[in-house]
Amino acid sequence: MASSATTLLFHHGSTRLIARTRCQSPLLRTCGVKPFLSFRSSRGGSTAPLGLPLKAKSVGLARAYVTGAPPIVGEEDPKIDGSKSEPEKEESKDLIKWGLVWSLMSKHKLRLVVCLLTLVGCSTCTLSMPVFSGRFFEVLIGVRPDPLWQLLSKIAVLYSLEPIFTIVFVTNMNAIWESVMATLRAQIFRRVLIQKAEFFDKYKVGELTGLLTSDLGALNSIVNDNISRDRGFRAFSEVFGTICILFTLSPQLAPVLGLLMLAVSVLAAVYKRSTVPVYKAHGLAQATMSDCVSETFSAIRTVRSFSGEKRQMSLFGSQILAFQRSGLKLGTFKSINESITRVAVYISLLALYALGGSKVKTGELAVGTVVSFIGYTFTLTFAVQGLVNTFGDLRGSFAAIERINSILNAVDIDEALAYGLERDIHTKKVQDENLRLFLSSGPNVNIRHLDKYYMSDLKSTNNLRTLTWAGDVCLDDLHFAYPLRPDVKVLDGFSLTLRSGTVTALVGSSGAGKSTIVQLLARFYEPTQGRITVAGEDVRMFDKSEWAKVISIVNQEPVLFSLSVAENIAYGLPNDLVSKDDIIKAAKAANAHEFIISLPQGYDTLVGERGGLLSGGQRQRVAIARALLKNAPILILDEATSALDAVSERLVQSALNRLMKDRTTLVIAHRLSTVQNAHQIAVCSDGKIIELGTHSELVAQKGSYASLVGTQRLAFE
Numbered sequence: 001m002a003s004s005a006t007t008l009l010f011h012h013g014s015t016r017l018i019a020r021t022r023c024q025s026p027l028l029r030t031c032g033v034k035p036f037l038s039f040r041s042s043r044g045g046s047t048a049p050l051g052l053p054l055k056a057k058s059v060g061l062a063r064a065y066v067t068g069a070p071p072i073v074g075e076e077d078p079k080i081d082g083s084k085s086e087p088e089k090e091e092s093k094d095l096i097k098w099g100l101v102w103s104l105m106s107k108h109k110l111r112l113v114v115c116l117l118t119l120v121g122c123s124t125c126t127l128s129m130p131v132f133s134g135r136f137f138e139v140l141i142g143v144r145p146d147p148l149w150q151l152l153s154k155i156a157v158l159y160s161l162e163p164i165f166t167i168v169f170v171t172n173m174n175a176i177w178e179s180v181m182a183t184l185r186a187q188i189f190r191r192v193l194i195q196k197a198e199f200f201d202k203y204k205v206g207e208l209t210g211l212l213t214s215d216l217g218a219l220n221s222i223v224n225d226n227i228s229r230d231r232g233f234r235a236f237s238e239v240f241g242t243i244c245i246l247f248t249l250s251p252q253l254a255p256v257l258g259l260l261m262l263a264v265s266v267l268a269a270v271y272k273r274s275t276v277p278v279y280k281a282h283g284l285a286q287a288t289m290s291d292c293v294s295e296t297f298s299a300i301r302t303v304r305s306f307s308g309e310k311r312q313m314s315l316f317g318s319q320i321l322a323f324q325r326s327g328l329k330l331g332t333f334k335s336i337n338e339s340i341t342r343v344a345v346y347i348s349l350l351a352l353y354a355l356g357g358s359k360v361k362t363g364e365l366a367v368g369t370v371v372s373f374i375g376y377t378f379t380l381t382f383a384v385q386g387l388v389n390t391f392g393d394l395r396g397s398f399a400a401i402e403r404i405n406s407i408l409n410a411v412d413i414d415e416a417l418a419y420g421l422e423r424d425i426h427t428k429k430v431q432d433e434n435l436r437l438f439l440s441s442g443p444n445v446n447i448r449h450l451d452k453y454y455m456s457d458l459k460s461t462n463n464l465r466t467l468t469w470a471g472d473v474c475l476d477d478l479h480f481a482y483p484l485r486p487d488v489k490v491l492d493g494f495s496l497t498l499r500s501g502t503v504t505a506l507v508g509s510s511g512a513g514k515s516t517i518v519q520l521l522a523r524f525y526e527p528t529q530g531r532i533t534v535a536g537e538d539v540r541m542f543d544k545s546e547w548a549k550v551i552s553i554v555n556q557e558p559v560l561f562s563l564s565v566a567e568n569i570a571y572g573l574p575n576d577l578v579s580k581d582d583i584i585k586a587a588k589a590a591n592a593h594e595f596i597i598s599l600p601q602g603y604d605t606l607v608g609e610r611g612g613l614l615s616g617g618q619r620q621r622v623a624i625a626r627a628l629l630k631n632a633p634i635l636i637l638d639e640a641t642s643a644l645d646a647v648s649e650r651l652v653q654s655a656l657n658r659l660m661k662d663r664t665t666l667v668i669a670h671r672l673s674t675v676q677n678a679h680q681i682a683v684c685s686d687g688k689i690i691e692l693g694t695h696s697e698l699v700a701q702k703g704s705y706a707s708l709v710g711t712q713r714l715a716f717e
């Protein structure tokens with residue numbers, strides 16, 4: 001066989017099996033050795049490898065793809081089934097694992113050592129202070145012969161060292177953790193970005209924002225809130241150290257007094273911690289109030305037009321009262337919280353005075369030791385409270401990590417997108433320093449679980465642009481149901497060919513599946529059956545970031561980013577490839593130049609959130625300029641002019657005509673004027689094409705299209 005990948009087609013009932021052989025390495029490929037043979041069903045998508053195990057095959061080919069090797073498959077009917085080899089299926093897909101956190105921390109070995117040493121240093125200083133206080137009193141009453149100045153200079157050294165150690169400890173700990181958090185933040189953002197489209201159907205934007213704000217914030221607080229004195233590691237070392245010292249100072253007093261102090265402090269701390277939900281409820285009541293305020297004032301015109309003032313007042317009134325109630329409750333808990341620590345200290349001190357005092361009286365204990373015990377009472381009480389809080393924070397962080405992992409594991413990642421991105425990041429890392437963040441945990445950490453078998457099927461994309469400029473786009477017997485509604489068949493054997501360089505109009509009733517076709521063409525979803533090809537090649541053979549470069553979509557409500565007009569026009573294109581002149585040329589062709597130069601800062605004017613500072617027609621023309629500059633061979637216009645008034649529509653339509661020239665265009669429109677000039681018109685109903693032809697052919701057919709034209713309404717609404 002001539003090629004390294006050879007396909008044998010077997011027809012077996014309705015299932016066509018593709019048998020292929022491939023070489024595992026370039027060396028084997030050139031020598032024509034075929035190390036294994038696999039059979040795959042082109043329908044059901046199951047894979048039955050023969051010969052060598054699947055894993056061995058995929059690893060070799062995966063490497064070939066990443067290093068930009070020439071096309072590695074050449075089958076007539078390639079089929080990606082996404083089936084995974086068993087070991088990869090079993091591997092945990094959790095994004096945040098303690099192993100990852102530790103590996104990120106261990107990149108800062110020197111800082112970790114400094115942290116450890118300064119932690120020991122500041123804890124030693126803190127724990128020594130009560131001992132020196134005891135000695136100080138003993139010197140004062142003459143029990144100790146040391147000169148006072150000598151003792152005072154030792155205390156002064158301690159007092160100086162402790163803050164220095166603290167500064168070094170906190171600075172280094174903070175630096176390590178901020179670096180870990182930056183990487184985790186980047187990894188979560190990236191993992192969300194590469195999820196399949198149904199992920200975004202499933203979760204609300206607020207939930208996803210929460211992952212990066214509140215949930216990650218909970219993880220952040222493990223260290224950031226616990227590097228102060230009396231929290232985290234310091235609290236732990238102080239509790240442990242205090243108990244050891246108490247036992248060393250007085251083996252008679254320590255068991256009773258130490259344990260009593262510990263018990264009282266733990267109880268007080270646990271009680272204080274139990275009031276956290278009351279604080280949270282109060283915060284929630286406040287957030288509800290502010291939501292109501294922002295909703296009322298942002299929709300003030302709607303409120304006015306429905307005389308909704310009274311309703312809004314009543315709603316806000318109920319929220320004020322709820323906030324007041326939770327405030328009162330919080331006040332009670334605050335007052336108890338304020339005194340509970342004192343109660344713990346007082347009980348411990350009272351017990352110390354009673355027990356320690358009697359022992360001093362009988363001469364069993366030095367007065368300095370009792371003074372030291374007083375110091376340790378305070379140290380222990382505060383350190384125990386800090387430790388309980390740290391455990392509470394840890395619990396919150398565990399819950400947050402679980403939430404992040406469970407959301408990000410709920411839907412599979414989009415592998416065809418992930419691989420393209422991975423490769424792009426690697427090639428762009430030299431130019432874009434910001435992308436380093438997305439690499440810093442090492443590429444393998446993130447792509448390890450990706451399906452290498454899938455990757456092995458992707459083609460080299462060098463020729464995708466050429467293919468799409470010249471070849472037809474075929475939608476071949478597409479069947480589809482949205483993943484979140486698998487029982488509702490939206491497409492049911494949809495077949496249509498978009499001829500290269502021509503315009504195809506797709507019309508049909510509301511809900512017929514027209515926009516779904518756009519979603520499949522854009523590869524936001526994959527068809528459940530059937531395939532989309534370009535020049536005969538299955539589009540799944542190309543990674544999605546490459547595919548995105550050959551397709552432009554302009555829809556009814558184009559979304560602009562809160563950037564300048566020029567940045568919006570050039571969005572997605574590499575900075576070094578786009579000149580200001582190119583942007584102006586595209587804007588002129590999109591009939592947008594005139595309005596842009598009349599804006600306060602011309603092309604540098606910021607367009608506001610989602611382009612809100614521009615009118616609908618202006619947004620539309622900026623989107624068309626963006627598509628013109630992108631110069632993609634395939635163009636999709638999804639109801640692009642239906643929301644515009646007559647003047648805007650004329651301007652937009654003439655811009656669109658320029659944009660459509662020589663491109664393979666699919667137009668979804670409700671207006672006859674937009675549709676009738678198309679090279680072919682497809683009428684869609686119940687997820688399939690029921691009529692296909694030019695305007696005059698379909699009118700002559702006297703079918704659905706003709707009746708639409710007859711009633712002057714194109715859409716079957």
Ligand SMILES: Nc1ncnc2c1ncn2[C@@H]1O[C@H](COP(=O)(O)OP(=O)(O)OP(=O)(O)O)[C@@H](O)[C@H]1O
Nearest residue numbers: 201482484485490509510511512513514515516517
């Ligand atoms: N993300 C989604 N998840 C689940 N179902 C969806 C989703 N998007 C659309 N649908 C459903 O798919 C069907 C086809 O919708 P589609 O948007 O493709 O219709 P359409 O022909 O473009 O309609 P219109 O002309 O009103 O825009 C509808 O029944 C719709 O409810």
